Amino acid sequence: MAKDILTRIKTEKKQNLKAALIDEFSVYSIADAQVARIVAQANISRGSFYTYFEDLYDAYEWVLELVMTEIHHDQVVNPFEATIRFITGIEVNPYYDFLKKYYQVNESLFNTYLSHKATTNFATHTKQNLDTKLWLEMLVSHESIKEAFLQPDSTDQIINRLTTVQDLLNQKEGH
Secondary structure, three states, rough: OOOHHHHHHHHHHHHHHHHHHHHHHHOOOOOOHHHHHHHHOOOOOOOHHHEEEEEEEEHHHHHHHHHHHHHHHHHOHHHHHHHHHHHHHHHHHOOOOHHHHHHHHHHHHHHHHHHHOOOHHHHHHHOOOOOHHHHHHHHHHHHHHHHHHHHHHHHHHHHHHHHHHHHHHHHHHHH
């Protein structure tokens, strides 16, 4: 994970770095990303980049966690309602290109990277012990969001499926 020094840099510098990483990973896969473009946009030296991160995967992990934290920050109690709201506003989401590239190619590359690492904050966060209903809600929600990015013409079908699953789970709880 990103080095502790990142917590001590100025907010403006951190925001510039975040923006440069989001821009880079919105256009290029992790495999095709270049430190040179990132440092030029962030206006930092190559040495500073490697002071903050081990490599591009480490930088990707840092910015992905920032994006996911921000996206989940405004989540309502009902995950299906939050997912439907997210999907219906997907094209105006400020992270649209970043997330689309994530689902198209970076998810697979990043998961391979994580499988070779011992532990990470992101991996630990996503592998919590959850009760079955919460696990199912998260699985259906995240797969629905992925489908919305990869098949944008199927939004209505995805929302209908989410509503059906929510109704089924509510019926199950009632019995």
